[in-house]
Amino acid sequence: MLGFVVFYLVPSIRGLYLSFTEYNILGTPKWIGGANYAAIAKDPLFWNALGVTTQYVLINIVLQTVLALGLALLMHRVAKSTFIRGSLLLPYLVANVIAALLWFWLLDYQIGIVNNLIDAIGLPRIAFFGSEEWAIPTQALINTWRHMGYTALLIFAGLQAIPQHLYEVANLDGASPFQTFWKITMPLLRPVVVLVLVVTVIGSFQVFDTVAVTTQGGPINASRVLQYYIYQRAFTESDFGYGSALAVILFVILALVAFIQMKFLRGNESDLD
Amino acid sequence: MTTATSAIRARSRRLNWRRAGAWALVVLAVAVSILPFYWVLRTSLSSNSALASNASNLLPADFNLGAYKRVFGLQTAQEAMAEGGSGAKIDFWIYLRNTVIFSAVTTAGAVFFSSMAAYAFSRLRWRGRNAVFGLFLATMMVPPIFTALPNFLLIKNLGLLNTMLGMVLPYLFMTPFAIFFLRQFFLNMSREVEEAAMLDGAKHLRIFFQIVLPNAAAPIATLALLTFIGQWNEYFWPLLVGNQDNVRVLTVGLGVFKSQSPQGAPDWSGLMAATLVSALPVLLLFVAFGKRIVNSIGFSGIK
Numbered sequence: 001m002l003g004f005v006v007f008y009l010v011p012s013i014r015g016l017y018l019s020f021t022e023y024n025i026l027g028t029p030k031w032i033g034g035a036n037y038a039a040i041a042k043d044p045l046f047w048n049a050l051g052v053t054t055q056y057v058l059i060n061i062v063l064q065t066v067l068a069l070g071l072a073l074l075m076h077r078v079a080k081s082t083f084i085r086g087s088l089l090l091p092y093l094v095a096n097v098i099a100a101l102l103w104f105w106l107l108d109y110q111i112g113i114v115n116n117l118i119d120a121i122g123l124p125r126i127a128f129f130g131s132e133e134w135a136i137p138t139q140a141l142i143n144t145w146r147h148m149g150y151t152a153l154l155i156f157a158g159l160q161a162i163p164q165h166l167y168e169v170a171n172l173d174g175a176s177p178f179q180t181f182w183k184i185t186m187p188l189l190r191p192v193v194v195l196v197l198v199v200t201v202i203g204s205f206q207v208f209d210t211v212a213v214t215t216q217g218g219p220i221n222a223s224r225v226l227q228y229y230i231y232q233r234a235f236t237e238s239d240f241g242y243g244s245a246l247a248v249i250l251f252v253i254l255a256l257v258a259f260i261q262m263k264f265l266r267g268n269e270s271d272l273d
Numbered sequence: 274m275t276t277a278t279s280a281i282r283a284r285s286r287r288l289n290w291r292r293a294g295a296w297a298l299v300v301l302a303v304a305v306s307i308l309p310f311y312w313v314l315r316t317s318l319s320s321n322s323a324l325a326s327n328a329s330n331l332l333p334a335d336f337n338l339g340a341y342k343r344v345f346g347l348q349t350a351q352e353a354m355a356e357g358g359s360g361a362k363i364d365f366w367i368y369l370r371n372t373v374i375f376s377a378v379t380t381a382g383a384v385f386f387s388s389m390a391a392y393a394f395s396r397l398r399w400r401g402r403n404a405v406f407g408l409f410l411a412t413m414m415v416p417p418i419f420t421a422l423p424n425f426l427l428i429k430n431l432g433l434l435n436t437m438l439g440m441v442l443p444y445l446f447m448t449p450f451a452i453f454f455l456r457q458f459f460l461n462m463s464r465e466v467e468e469a470a471m472l473d474g475a476k477h478l479r480i481f482f483q484i485v486l487p488n489a490a491a492p493i494a495t496l497a498l499l500t501f502i503g504q505w506n507e508y509f510w511p512l513l514v515g516n517q518d519n520v521r522v523l524t525v526g527l528g529v530f531k532s533q534s535p536q537g538a539p540d541w542s543g544l545m546a547a548t549l550v551s552a553l554p555v556l557l558l559f560v561a562f563g564k565r566i567v568n569s570i571g572f573s574g575i576k
Contacts, residue, residue, distance in 0.1 A: 007443040008412050011423035018423065025429070071302055078295045086563045087303045089570070090310065093559055094552045095506030097524040101531060101548050102309055105316065105541055111325050113312060149306055153570040206416050209508045213528050227418055234422055235513065247419045254416055 019245035024238045036245035046246065048221050049229040052136055053205060056225060059140035060204040065196060067144065068151035073185075075152065076159040085156075088149030096209030099146045104129065104214050107138065129215050132222040139210050139223060147203075151196055158192030159185070198261050202254050226250050310549075317341065317546035324541055340546035364518055365547065368526040372551075374437060375511065375522055376504040379444035384497045387451035388489070392481050394452065395459035396467065406456075413449040417509065425513050435517045444504065451496055458492040459485065495569045498562055502555050523551040 019036055021029035040046050075085065091099060107114050107128040115125045128138040162185065170180045186193075208227040211217065217224035217232070224232075230250065234243025315333050316324065323335035344365050393399075394406050424443050433439030462485065470480050486493070508524040515521055521529070530547060531539070559566060 006427075007424055007446065008415070008420060008449075009408075011420040011427070012412075012415060014423040014426075015419050018426075025426070070298070074295055074299050074302075078292060079299045082564060082567060084299060084303055085567050086559070087307050089567060090556075090559070091306050093502060093506075093555050093566075095508065095524050095555075097506075097508050097527050098548050098552050101527060101544060102313055104531070105545060106309060106312060108541075111541075145305070145309075148302075150570065153567065157570065202414070202416075206418065208418075209524075212508075212512075213531060227416075230418055230422075235425075240422060240426070244422050247416070247422060250416055251419050255414060258414060 015244050015247060018241055019248045021241045021244075023240040023244075025240060026238075029241065032241070036242050037249075039242070040245060040249065045221065045224070045229060049224050049226045052222065052224060053207070053226045056136050056140050056143075056207055057201055057204045059137060060143055061197065061200055063140070063144045064147055064151055064200055065193070067148050068155055068196070069193075071148065071152035072155035072159055075156050085149075085153060088152060090149070091146045092150040094146075096146070097213050099142055100210040100213040103138075103142045103145070130219060132219055135215050135219060135223040139207065139214070139225075140204075142210055143204065143207065147200070151200065154196055155189065155192055158189050162188045194261060198258050201257050201261070205250065205254055205257075313545045313549050316542055317549050319542050321540060321542050340540075340542035341550070343540070343543045344547045344550055364521075364526070365550070367518060368521055368523045371437070371515070371520055372505060372522040372524075375440055375507075375515075376501050378437075378441050379504050380497055380501045382441070382445035383448050383451055383500055384493060386445070387447045387496075388455050388486065388493060389481065390447055391452045391455035391459055392485055395456045396462075396480075396485070397477070409449045409452055413453065421510060421513065428514055433514075435515055435520055437515075437520055440511055440515045440520060440522075443510065448500070451500065454496055455489065455492060458489055462488060495565055498558065498566060499569060502558065502566075505555055527551060 018029060020031060020033055022032050022035070023029035071088065094102075106112050107126075109115055109125055109127050109130060114128075119125055126134060128134050166184050166188075167180060170184055175183065206227050207225050208231065211223050211225055211228050212231070215223045217228050226246070227250070230243050230246045233239045233246060315331070317340050318333035318336055318338070319327075320335040320337050320339060327334040346365060394402065394409075420443075428434060428439040428442065431439070433442070466484055467480055470484055475483070506524065507522070508528075511520075511522045512525050512528070516525060527544075527547060531544060
């Protein structure tokens with residue numbers, strides 16, 4: 001209880017307070033009202049970070065959900081073995097830092113295996129981490145690789161909860177697999193899919209580890225995601241007030257996104273009831 | 274009759290093709306998940322100088338254990354340079370010690386205190402219980418960086434930067450997820466034994482230690498496992514608070530090791546050896562308790 005108050009509740013309030021101050025760690029915070037927020041609204045680096053992060057989140061949601069849904073269906077229909085489920089989960093268990101370093105090597109421009117394969121089939125090599133257009137998609141791909149199996153397992157668990165007799169009835173009525181999928185599977189899967197979407201979005205908005213280890217925001221600003229920008233402002237430039245204000249904005253974005261998703265997808269209800 | 278059988282045959286043939294295609298996709302997904310790890314192993318067993326000229330062979334290029342010697346500190350800087358290493362150091366044993374302390378202490382603390390809190394939320398009746406629990410659930414949504422900045426200041430003001438205590442403190446008492454996870458199990462326990470114990474005059478503390486904890490051993494073990502893996506992989510907080518050699522953990526150490534390698538020719542085999550060795554404990558845990566981990570995923574998704 002005490003831990004909760006000291007390390008969650010009080011910090012949350014203090015964080016909010018700091019966002020209205022100018023504070024460089026030394027000395028005491030100076031109240032400056034909404035000046036940080038006003039500055040953020042005019043900060044091109046912030047808008048860039050927001051755009052870059054959104055790009056990252058979008059690639060993640062689409063790729064991760066589609067791939068995971070496909071994998072979950074495959075596991076449900078053809079391959080339920082624990083070995084397969086286990087191997088798909090493997091990438092999720094290693095640290096972000098390790099996933100990042102692993103792909104940093106595999107995707108190396110000069111001698112990375114992926115680029116060697118690309119070269120072998122006659123396409124031009126890709127500077128995955130070194131080019132502005134590839135920096136963010138690459139980070140998103142690494143993240144998708146790491147989370148795909150985990151997400152698939154979540155959806156798989158949801159699939160298994162769907163009563164089998166519904167499918168038998170549909171079969172007797174002569175429904176095509178396509179119809180069964182859209183009329184039975186998807187609606188009943190909705191709570192799980194909503195959960196997956198919320199978790200994916202919230203998780204991807206907070207991308208940090210991979211960026212910190214590989215590109216450090218570069219090239220230029222191409223992969224300076226929100227959380228990395230907050231880290232830089234607060235810890236490299238010791239501008240804690242500004243960093244806190246950025247963190248508040250990130251928090252508000254996350255809360256909004258989660259709220260909208262729950263609302264629109266009616267995540268709390270299940271058609272099973 | 275004949276048309277019917279041929280229709281069935283045609284259908285089963287089509288199904289077989291579909292099945293084969295589906296299996297091919299499953300195999301592809303498994304390959305994409307596992308093969309990168311093989312490639313890390315292959316690289317770590319190669320020598321750096323041979324990697325550049327022989328980058329695509331499936332077997333290690335110029336097989337040797339130099340990279341591992343480098344990681345474990347068994348090689349001098351000169352030897353490392355000769356093998357194409359950068360001469361950058363990684364104090365593997367110290368980082369390993371720090372990581373073990375960090376993960377073990379936080380896991381033990383968080384699981385213990387969280388189970389007490391979960392007990393209070395599920396078995397005891399008190400005013401405002403649901404409101405407080407709602408607040409807990411809400412904190413699951415707060416991005417860690419939001420609390421990380423003020424927590425960093427707090428740890429700094431307490432003079433605990435670059436100490437193990439400072440690294441461990443915020444995780445020690447509880448995590449909202451752990452409480453949520455355990456509460457679900459505690460709610461399903463039967464009240465009868467508990468009530469019988471109460472009639473015998475047992476206090477809450479005794480009920481908690483002698484009835485609830487033993488009965489919930491399995492979920493608690495699962496939670497401990499998940500927490501330990503999570504803490505082992507933690508990067509952000511240890512980076513902020515423990516960025517000096519005496520308290521640096523493996524993830525942070527790996528980042529430093531990577532950035533010390535010159536841009537031109539990183540010590541790939543050394544880096545991959547270090548990566549693999551750092552991931553090894555988690556991989557071993559997974560081999561030992563894989564089923565438990567896999568099964569817990571379904572739980573955390575749908576209550």
